[in-house]
Amino acid sequence: MNGGPTTLPIAPGVAPNLVSEVVVLEYGTPQSLEWIRQHAAELAAVLVEAVQSRHPDLQPAEFLREVRRITQAAETPLIFDEVITGFRCHPGGAQARFGIEADLATYGKIVGGGMPFGFLAGKAWLMDAFDGGFWQYGDDSVPPAVSPFLPGRSCGTRWRWRRRRPC
Numbered sequence: 001m002n003g004g005p006t007t008l009p010i011a012p013g014v015a016p017n018l019v020s021e022v023v024v025l026e027y028g029t030p031q032s033l034e035w036i037r038q039h040a041a042e043l044a045a046v047l048v049e050a051v052q053s054r055h056p057d058l059q060p061a062e063f064l065r066e067v068r069r070i071t072q073a074a075e076t077p078l079i080f081d082e083v084i085t086g087f088r089c090h091p092g093g094a095q096a097r098f099g100i101e102a103d104l105a106t107y108g109k110i111v112g113g114g115m116p117f118g119f120l121a122g123k124a125w126l127m128d129a130f131d132g133g134f135w136q137y138g139d140d141s142v143p144p145a146v147s148p149f150l151p152g153r154s155c156g157t158r159w160r161w162r163r164r165r166p167c
Helices: 030-042 061-074 093-097 122-132
Strands: 045-049 080-081 104-106 117-124
Touching: 030 061, 045 061, 061 080, 061 093, 080 093, 093 104, 117 122
Parallel strands: 045 080, 080 104
Antiparallel strands: 104 117
16 A cells, blocks of 8 residues: 555465455554544544453543544444443443444444354444344335345345445
C-alpha cells in the first residue's frame, strides 16, 4: 500500500488474499486515528478489541471515543470485540465502561456458560444483513431482504452486505 500499513497471514495455510484487504493499526496512537480519519469513508467497518486480551492495562478511552466520532461522521460501522470484556467489566461490557455505543458487538465464551458458542448484537441497519430484516415468525410475512450465506457445519444461509444509512 505504498508505504502504508500491510497485513500478512499469521499462520501457515491462511491464504494471503484472505487478509489482503485488512489493515491492522497500532492501538491507541494518534497516527492510527489519522489513518482512520483519512480512510473512514472507504472502510467496510472498524473493529476494535477495546481492552486487548494481551494488554489489559492499555485502555485508551479517549482514543476509542475519537474512533467512534470518526466512524459516525463517515457512517462507517464500529464493531467492538466484546469476547473478553462482554459482561465482565460491566453488564454492558466495554461499551458501557467507556460510554461508547458501537454499531455491532461480538460476544463469546461467557454467554455460552461453558458451551462453545457466541453471538452478535447490533443496530438493526446492520443486523438486517444477517437475518433479512424484521419479520414475524409463524405468519405469512417474510424478511424484506435476502438472508446472508453463513456456512457452518450444520447450517447455511445467504450473506449479502448492504451499506445503509442508520435510522
